[in-house]
Amino acid sequence: MNWNWSELGSRFEHPSGILDLMEDLGEAMxxxxxxxxMLGGGNPAQIPEVQQVxxxxxxxxxAQKRLDEVLGAYDTxxxxxxxxxxxxxxxxxxxxxxxxxxxxGICNGSQTAFYQLFNLFADASKQILLPLxxxxxxxxxxxxxxxxxxxxHGSLEQTDTHLFKYHVDVDALPVSEGVxxxxxxxxxxxxxxxxxxxxxxxxxxxxxxxxxxxxxxNAYGAPFPGILFKEVTPFWAPHVILTLSLSKxxxxxxxxxxxxxxxxxxxxxxSMNTVVGLANGNIGQALxxxxxxxxxxxxxxxxxxxxxxxxxxxxxxxxWEEALGNSVPWMRHEAEGSMFHxxxxxxxxxxxxxxxxxxxxKQVLVIxxxxxxxxxxxxxxxxxxxxxxxxxxxxxxxxxxxxIIAETVKEIYSxx
Numbered sequence: 001m002n003w004n005w006s007e008l009g010s011r012f013e014h015p016s017g018i019l020d021l022m023e024d025l026g027e028a029m030x031x032x033x034x035x036x037x038m039l040g041g042g043n044p045a046q047i048p049e050v051q052q053v054x055x056x057x058x059x060x061x062x063a064q065k066r067l068d069e070v071l072g073a074y075d076t077x078x079x080x081x082x083x084x085x086x087x088x089x090x091x092x093x094x095x096x097x098x099x100x101x102x103x104x105g106i107c108n109g110s111q112t113a114f115y116q117l118f119n120l121f122a123d124a125s126k127q128i129l130l131p132l133x134x135x136x137x138x139x140x141x142x143x144x145x146x147x148x149x150x151x152x153h154g155s156l157e158q159t160d161t162h163l164f165k166y167h168v169d170v171d172a173l174p175v176s177e178g179v180x181x182x183x184x185x186x187x188x189x190x191x192x193x194x195x196x197x198x199x200x201x202x203x204x205x206x207x208x209x210x211x212x213x214x215x216x217x218n219a220y221g222a223p224f225p226g227i228l229f230k231e232v233t234p235f236w237a238p239h240v241i242l243t244l245s246l247s248k249x250x251x252x253x254x255x256x257x258x259x260x261x262x263x264x265x266x267x268x269x270x271s272m273n274t275v276v277g278l279a280n281g282n283i284g285q286a287l288x289x290x291x292x293x294x295x296x297x298x299x300x301x302x303x304x305x306x307x308x309x310x311x312x313x314x315x316x317x318x319x320w321e322e323a324l325g326n327s328v329p330w331m332r333h334e335a336e337g338s339m340f341h342x343x344x345x346x347x348x349x350x351x352x353x354x355x356x357x358x359x360x361x362k363q364v365l366v367i368x369x370x371x372x373x374x375x376x377x378x379x380x381x382x383x384x385x386x387x388x389x390x391x392x393x394x395x396x397x398x399x400x401x402x403x404i405i406a407e408t409v410k411e412i413y414s415x416x
Contacts, residue, residue, distance in 0.1 A: 008144060037401030038393060040365035042189070043252060044225075044339070045312075045392045049304045050250040053296075057287045070286045077274040078266065079106025083285035086292040087258070094223060097236050105266040106280045107273065110219050110245040110257035115142045116272050117215065117241060117259070118183075122148055126180035128215075131168050131203060133380065134342075134372035136189045136217065149375030150174065154193075158331070162321070164344075165334045166191060168199045175210050181241075182207055183215035187228060187337030190372050190388035192313075194221075194228060194336040200235050208239050213265075219245040220338040226301035227309045228337040238262045246284045248339075249297075249305070254284030309339050309392050316341055316391035319399055323406035328413045339392040342369070343405075344385050349412055351384035358408050364401045 061067040084101035107113035122128050124145040133151035154166030187194045207214035220227040222234045225248040236242045244258040291297040313335045324330050333342035356368040369386025
């Protein structure tokens with residue numbers, strides 16, 4: 001049959017970074033090869049101590065006969081009232097934000113939350129401004145209207161021989177009447193960059209001055225899951241829309257995205273949830289709420305989750321130095337948070353796509369960096385020179401993968 005797609009439907013015919021990523025991951029998982037080094041996805045590590053906590057929570061739900069209620073009934077479109085109250089109390093105790101349950105909404109994962117939020121504010125005449133490119137691959141194709149994003153390339157500071165860091169170029173922010181909102185991730189996926197408190201406050205001031213919201217994607221940040229390797233202060237204000245997630249806490253399968261915002265935003269988001277999905281999943285909220293009430297979530301993050309990811313990141317950093325040394329031109333972004341390393345190979349023949357394809361042939365999956373640069377007026381110098389590497393999977397596989405990446409990069413630079 002000759003299908004007559006809508007303009008929106010036609011857009012899903014074309015390749016995109018997030019689709020390529022998920023297809024590659026799905027194909028790799030279906031093959032089940034023991035030789036595969038899966039360094040491309042964003043799945044959190046399965047940390048035994050974290051798994052034990054959630055198994056205990058699951059058993060307690062059953063013992064309290066709450067499990068039948070959680071599995072057998074719809075929650076409200078806004079989410080679980082029990083979870084809302086627990087999270088509002090928890091955040092108010094830590095940060096004195098003055099939240100109520102009406103400031104909290106739940107979506108089917110933070111990916112869905114941003115799809116809904118972006119399209120609640122932007123359309124064919126309004127764009128979302130990304131103040132620091134490169135930015136998360138999953139945003140790129142989320143606009144119902146095309147050309148949803150306008151991005152600003154970050155300024156680059158070299159901090160050591162093979163290390164650099166991006167900063168928000170505050171003087172280059174083109175905030176105009178055509179900008180509906182600004183959005184940043186903190187820590188930033190893909191680079192592991194953590195915006196400073198000063199940068200966040202500056203962006204907040206700009207947003208407030210122009211009467212637009214500032215989205216802060218906190219999927220890896222504080223207070224949970226707390227995958228931060230430097231001290232920063234979580235931030236919220238009535239013009240800020242802050243998202244949290246249970247995925248990197250260890251519950252990606254529950255698809256629980258959390259939105260903290262002014263009450264009219266939550267009300268509109270809840271209406272959208274009702275129309276699009278009726279209700280959200282209950283399980284993640286039911287498992288996490290008791291940890292918010294008794295405060296154990298802080299201990300889990302500070303004593304288990306953050307040290308796990310930080311140790312893996314530091315170990316990978318040493319492996320890059322050993323494997324690459326000064327044999328080829330290369331740089332790595334300062335690993336300040338998240339679970340990724342962002343590698344740049346200046347002038348690499350064939351670009352990052354060529355490197356990606358050669359690595360795939362060698363059973364190593366990474367993400368080519370060009371997927372993370374979108375919405376720019378002019379291409380970034382490093383747009384085709386970078387890859388994102390997941391450093392927190394099986395330690396032996398990470399070491400094997402880094403060795404193969406280094407070997408392949410050397411081959412490409414040498415022309416072999």
